Amino acid sequence: xxxxxxSGQRIAVLGAGPMGLAVAxxxxxxxxxxxxxxxxxxxxxxxxxxxxxxxxxxxYYHFHCTSDHAFLQxxxxxxxxxxxxxxxxxxxxxxxxxxxxxxxxxxxxxFRGLSFVAKFRYGLHAFLSTKRTNWRTLDHVExxxxxxxxxxxxxxxxxxRRLFDYxxxxxxxxxxxxxxxxxxxxxxxxxYDLFREKLGYLEGGSTTLLNAMKADIEQHGGEIRLRSxxxxxxxxxxxxxxxxxxxxxxxFDKVISTVPLPFVTRLIPDLPADVxxxxxxxxxxxxxxxxxKLRQRLTENFWLNVNDPEMDIPGLVEYSNLRPLDHAIVYxxxxxxxxxxxxxxxDEVFINKxxxxxxxxxxxxxxxxxxxxxxxxxxxxxPICEPGYLDRLPPVALPVRGLWVADTSYYYPEDxxxxxxxGFGRQMARDAVRGEPQ
Numbered sequence: 192x193x194x195x196x197x198s199g200q201r202i203a204v205l206g207a208g209p210m211g212l213a214v215a216x217x218x219x220x221x222x223x224x225x226x227x228x229x230x231x232x233x234x235x236x237x238x239x240x241x242x243x244x245x246x247x248x249x250x251y252y253h254f255h256c257t258s259d260h261a262f263l264q265x266x267x268x269x270x271x272x273x274x275x276x277x278x279x280x281x282x283x284x285x286x287x288x289x290x291x292x293x294x295x296x297x298x299x300x301x302f303r304g305l306s307f308v309a310k311f312r313y314g315l316h317a318f319l320s321t322k323r324t325n326w327r328t329l330d331h332v333e334x335x336x337x338x339x340x341x342x343x344x345x346x347x348x349x350x351x352r353r354l355f356d357y358x359x360x361x362x363x364x365x366x367x368x369x370x371x372x373x374x375x376x377x378x379x380x381x382x383y384d385l386f387r388e389k390l391g392y393l394e395g396g397s398t399t400l401l402n403a404m405k406a407d408i409e410q411h412g413g414e415i416r417l418r419s420x421x422x423x424x425x426x427x428x429x430x431x432x433x434x435x436x437x438x439x440x441x442x443f444d445k446v447i448s449t450v451p452l453p454f455v456t457r458l459i460p461d462l463p464a465d466v467x468x469x470x471x472x473x474x475x476x477x478x479x480x481x482x483x484k485l486r487q488r489l490t491e492n493f494w495l496n497v498n499d500p501e502m503d504i505p506g507l508v509e510y511s512n513l514r515p516l517d518h519a520i521v522y523x524x525x526x527x528x529x530x531x532x533x534x535x536x537x538d539e540v541f542i543n544k545x546x547x548x549x550x551x552x553x554x555x556x557x558x559x560x561x562x563x564x565x566x567x568x569x570x571x572x573x574p575i576c577e578p579g580y581l582d583r584l585p586p587v588a589l590p591v592r593g594l595w596v597a598d599t600s601y602y603y604p605e606d607x608x609x610x611x612x613x614g615f616g617r618q619m620a621r622d623a624v625r626g627e628p629q
Contacts, residue, residue: 208236
């Protein structure tokens with residue numbers, strides 16, 4: 192039975208990705224009346240699934256760590272915690288045309304192509320990064336210089352440089368060390384001892400969570416409007432009054448936007464000029480993510496780092512080595528700034544590269560082993576976090592009455608993730624109702 196909404200606020204939520212759903216979930220459970228506007232025909236954003244030749248699977252890979260507390264909490268609340276599975280996974284490294292173990296001290300010591308001194312410096316840096324708790328001192332530090340100081344030139348060239356170059360291109364030498372540190376720390380914390388890594392997946396994939404959240408929102412009186420992109424947020428006398436769609440304008444007490452920041456000034460053209468300038472200065476990495484369904488395994492690794500002069504990728508994910516499936520599933524993401532000429536290349540260019548790369552890594556793969564292969568694109572996949580990024584972000588509570596704006600950039604320095612989006616979205620909903628900034 193839906194709760195009585197007569198005393199609650201009517202609040203528009205823009206975007207039905209994990210953060211937008213988390214906002215609406217919290218609002219509805221707290222007795223308010225959220226209405227979610229989503230341009231897509233399904234909820235989930237980058238976590239949404241598609242029909243991949245009979246398999247419902249995410250367009251972009253996702254995994255969970257034991258430290259994903261907000262995610263695990265909402266599973267408990269929704270009664271689906273029993274759908275969570277934890278698996279001991281492996282990492283590998285493709286270097287010098289050779290597949291090598293990776294991800295633990297023995298693998299590091301046995302790594303071929305790196306001196307002992309370089310291995311020691313790399314290992315010490317990774318270990319200390321997992322122990323660090325204060326990241327603010329790294330916010331204004333440039334990441335590549337920070338890593339080079341710790342690991343030295345040799346380890347930088349072998350283990351780090353291509354990751355930067357083939358993800359950030361022209362921005363590779365102007366990234367926040369805090370942002371890079373958080374990635375080292377998250378993977379380090381997925382280990383349950385020095386030698387073993389444990390990651391998680393949800394039975395049925397992200398759809399299990401998305402459907403449960405959608406049902407809970409609607410059960411508590413919220414509304415989700417698919418294929419209903421917001422066109423404009425109406426502002427009158429310094430306060431929000433409603434949301435305009437192709438169907439007309441609906442009145443709302445407040446608006447909470449979770450769409451990517453580059454869309455904000457289009458949706459809210461009446462923002463103060465100084466605030467609009469901050470949003471327009473935000474830059475994002477795009478992704479073309481190729482997913483392949485294979486008749487046989489590529490490797491035994493979940494994550495495979497890649498350093499190969501003939502491959503313009505920093506790594507790939509063999510998802511079926513985490514979540515058991517009938518066939519091998521491999522994700523190969525090509526990250527690049529959206530304005531880079533490569534992003535304009537057709538899908539077939541990326542698909543042909545992936546076929547060639549996978550057959551190089553595993554020469555036993557034949558053309559007939561590729562059951563299906565597709566490419567998905569997302570223009571605003573990840574923020575480019577420069578040194579001092581925290582100071583560049585506009586406030587979540589904007590200087591417009593009743594208007595709140597955030598996306599995955601706002602839980603900086605953490606990487607974009609389902610758990611982080613859920614935790615941030617729920618807190619934003621609580622604060623917005625109280626009128627308090629985060």
